[in-house]
Amino acid sequence: MRQSREAKAESHEAILAEAARLFRERGIAQTSVAEIMQAAALTHGGFYRHFASKDELAAAALAAIFAGIVGELETVSERESPRAAVEEYVATYLSDDHVRRPGLGCPIPALGTEAGRLGGTIAGAAAAGIAKVIDALASRLPGPKQTARARAAQLLATLVGAIVIARATEGEAIGREVLTACRERLGL
Amino acid sequence: MRQSREAKAESHEAILAEAARLFRERGIAQTSVAEIMQAAALTHGGFYRHFASKDELAAAALAAIFAGIVGELETVSERESPRAAVEEYVATYLSDDHVRRPGLGCPIPALGTEAGRLGGTIAGAAAAGIAKVIDALASRLPGPKQTARARAAQLLATLVGAIVIARATEGEAIGREVLTACRERLGL
DNA sequence: TGTACATCAGTGAACGCGCGTTCACTGATGTAC
């Protein structure tokens, strides 16, 4: 039966939110359209009233996740100093919680490799999101703009690599060692 | 028709080598047993004379790739100083070639995320390999052992993250910026 | 060394399964008057 415009918008947001979570948890190819729709309390056939394809959903989900990340950094900046905002970002990024819960975390360690392989609008959304995160970090680091950008780029690379390694070695000592080393050497 | 022991060993190595390349290029789930066998100039049915399952092949391929990486570091160390060996490792890691050719490169950016998700022997092989790489790097860095290990851990995280980001943004300026920033700030 | 036979590496068809996408259908919603 037909749903109201408002109900459709709610379905749309639910699909996007569940996709954003499931894609980060299991990967894009490893998450089926039917699973996403079930998580959104819908049946799979209705998916195509909302998105033209699974690829389009993946690109939209990536864009939404990155927008949320940059938005969060800006929100924190309203009540804290730029330096404190970056420090909080780094501490959260390198937390055990972030390792354990990819569905709520940064999409770069979770989906970066896959997005690059998939190319097209998915890789485009990933690239645009990464650029925005580096912009947001660089603008909050001190020093000349060039230096701040380079520091932001290296910082993000370290964070992403630490999470990839920690998740690949989950439960083993080496993963914890990498996380701890990065935390301490990034000054936390 | 039955093949000789020697011929079987050659097939085994060919399957392992093609799997190691294809898994890194496309991911484990995205590479079919049939594709690997075709690349090894065999038909897919014969696969199970060599490996009990695709998972077992993936674990074996990861172990073989990591053994090659650590072996290469040791080989270079025979003709160069520890410091030069690490510098060469870093320079190769952050090269444009490494970004463009994942099939020949480090499995951590290519397969780390997927290995963590798959768990079991695949994640075990990844964790063991990562531990060996960090050992190999740490033993070639100067200073107290604790500090050297922490530096090695952070270094590897930065390298891995830089490649994940560069591949996710392939062709876009932001990827090159991250690579350049990491190269320069790691002293190359 | 030669012979007879068991083994098994590799082939190619087949299996059951899950996937992304399509489609006919239902009935509440939105719109035109």
Add this chain to the structure above:
DNA sequence: TGTACATCAGTGAACGCGCGTTCACTGATGTAC
């Protein structure tokens, strides 16, 4: 405001396809004597 009808969000079956794995078969290899 009320009515008649077109729209379309959501349902659930179906589609074609590719996958990992199994299997009967072939014939060269390895072994026992």
